[in-house]
Amino acid sequence: MELKTTNTEQLILETAERLFLERGYTGVSCTEIAKEAGVNHALLHYYFRTKEKLFNQIFEQKATQLLEFFVEAFDRDLPFFEKVKIGIEMHFDFLVQQPELPLFVLREVVQNKERKDQIIQKAFPVGQRIYKIITPAIEEEVKKGVIRPVKAIDLLLNIASLNVFAFVAVQVFFDIKSDGKSAAIRQFLAQRKKNNVETIIQSLKI
């Protein structure tokens, strides 16, 4: 809704986003954000009032992205196995762009009651939408005898587990900051992507 964001405001926001994603709310100070962005640290409060408000703005955006993209990935009119395959791959590719995203959201959700409530409220409609997409699709395939009966929630959690954990693992095993997009990382992720699709597809078959 906020149509006009100054360059400076945007700069602060981007810097804060980068640092918060790296080290979380408590791990970053306002002074550091300001210094990194090259602005006076009083300015940060001029634009965002408090650290909490600045953080929440970023957090809300990021959490929303994470959730909504999960739905989008599966919201396609395709044959069932295609839908699942494409969905997993799209979700995975989305995370490639922002590998720090899932752990960032999880970390903060778990640490802060308010944010947990906030995200659950947001997750509920998202969950319903995706549920409505996946449930009938599963039922149809089960009726056709192509897949074994599974609950939609389990399937979705399985996908989320495998995809998200790939990026958590990447952050544990590799130095994402300095390695950037090294060949080793790319290879590891490619393998996990392929594995995740196969694992889910295979696990559904009778």
Added chain:
Amino acid sequence: MELKTTNTEQLILETAERLFLERGYTGVSCTEIAKEAGVNHALLHYYFRTKEKLFNQIFEQKATQLLEFFVEAFDRDLPFFEKVKIGIEMHFDFLVQQPELPLFVLREVVQNKERKDQIIQKAFPVGQRIYKIITPAIEEEVKKGVIRPVKAIDLLLNIASLNVFAFVAVQVFFDIKSDGKSAAIRQFLAQRKKNNVETIIQSLKI
């Protein structure tokens, strides 16, 4: 070696463990630990010198537990599918005891280079041990034509993904602290445990 740890020292350690598991290194202050434990905060430095040392003591123990138990779970002389099933279940049950453990370790590993290196060093031998257990078991089954060819690392990551993520999800969806072991949580976890075993087993079949 340190056979005698005072009651007070133990009390501080336990309090610190609880708080650190909840909110991480940067999210907890020494003053808070001391207050929560009901002791003077100088005492905390008397026993542990620095916050870092206190934290590391806890972190190392927790990370070791997490890693070693994963191996133990699969280090059993059983038929392949049994080994996998029992392994997943044991690992899952272990996490039930300490649902905050995986996110705690992941959080700190990702945030702190030193701790990442520390845990990778520790993870390496553990990884090798489990790899030696699983690889020949897989090969044998593949030869028998019972399972499709999969890499051990992929299988293990799949298991870790599904099990760990169940507890991350629990922390997101439920209020672990106050709910304690509510029926809803128990039910959710029971369902995920069953699902995880089935998903992995099914995904292996040809």
Added chain:
Amino acid sequence: MELKTTNTEQLILETAERLFLERGYTGVSCTEIAKEAGVNHALLHYYFRTKEKLFNQIFEQKATQLLEFFVEAFDRDLPFFEKVKIGIEMHFDFLVQQPELPLFVLREVVQNKERKDQIIQKAFPVGQRIYKIITPAIEEEVKKGVIRPVKAIDLLLNIASLNVFAFVAVQVFFDIKSDGKSAAIRQFLAQRKKNNVETIIQSLKI
């Protein structure tokens, strides 16, 4: 270069100078400096970052003053005995303005290796300059048969000893802070000034 120093910054600096001169680095706390200056003690760190940096700024200035003035005192184109007499008197008069200076510098130099190295580096060129002024002057007088042969370094140390010690003694025997410039102190110093000139001059004669 820094032309503008706030009133407050200057106030802190002056208060710190006064207290450090009185009681040395370890004898004064940041809190005390702030309280004495009537400012919040966070402000002290806002301007100077650390106690060490604040102290060093003062110390360097004071040590430089002390050294450079010693040279200046003797850097005059005068007949030998005049040069010595005027030099001693100028140096003495300089110390009258800042009686705490020599003991302050000596105290910190002896207590802190880093500062010792720092001052020795600074003292070296100063020493050379004054050496070049005094040595030929002595040699000439010796050749004329007016004074006995002495080493420049000994003459200079003798002067420094007598002058500096007068102010150390003043601090021991009198209460410089409350007495301020009492008659007793003035008289004592006048007598020492006269004595120092006579002692040095007499000691040079054949």
Added chain:
Amino acid sequence: MELKTTNTEQLILETAERLFLERGYTGVSCTEIAKEAGVNHALLHYYFRTKEKLFNQIFEQKATQLLEFFVEAFDRDLPFFEKVKIGIEMHFDFLVQQPELPLFVLREVVQNKERKDQIIQKAFPVGQRIYKIITPAIEEEVKKGVIRPVKAIDLLLNIASLNVFAFVAVQVFFDIKSDGKSAAIRQFLAQRKKNNVETIIQSLKI
């Protein structure tokens, strides 16, 4: 008067003396003294009650030594010039044994009103004794026409200045702790000792 001092008490005392001489009252902590002495730091309070009391005990002893030895040096039945020469040399040799002593005493006296009063009280009778030794000796020589008229107090301060300052200078120019008794230090001190005697003697002559 305290006849029995335990080994441990003595050990603490010696350690404290060494550290206090090096870095002064505020520069040393009780914990450090105890650690250095290898004893529990509560023991230090068992023996000496407070840091202040421990320090004062050492300070008083050291200050007394410093003062009394000055008298002793000149309290000899010798011809005037011999008395002065021997006195300077004895005093100088005494300081060789404890080069840190004068600066230590001066530092603490200046920093602490109580200790200043304490030492002045002690210095008074000492001063009188030495005054009574030197004054008539000077008068006699003046009468004989051998020396120019000087005040006893000036002569004594001159001697103290030259001798003490030699050891202050040694601490500034050399690294007394690591160099120990290096050749360079020995040479410097030998030269100063010779210079001090000559300077004083020459300065007295008509």
Added chain:
DNA sequence: TATGAATGAGTCTTCATTCAT
């Protein structure tokens, strides 16, 4: 005599925030 445990006060320093300009 000796020590481990405990503490209140104090150390330096950083924090998020406010305000006048």
Added chain:
DNA sequence: TATGAATGAAGACTCATTCAT
């Protein structure tokens, strides 16, 4: 819009001291 100055609260940590054993 932007900043330098200012502050109270909190950060980790050390201090001298006490006390029970």
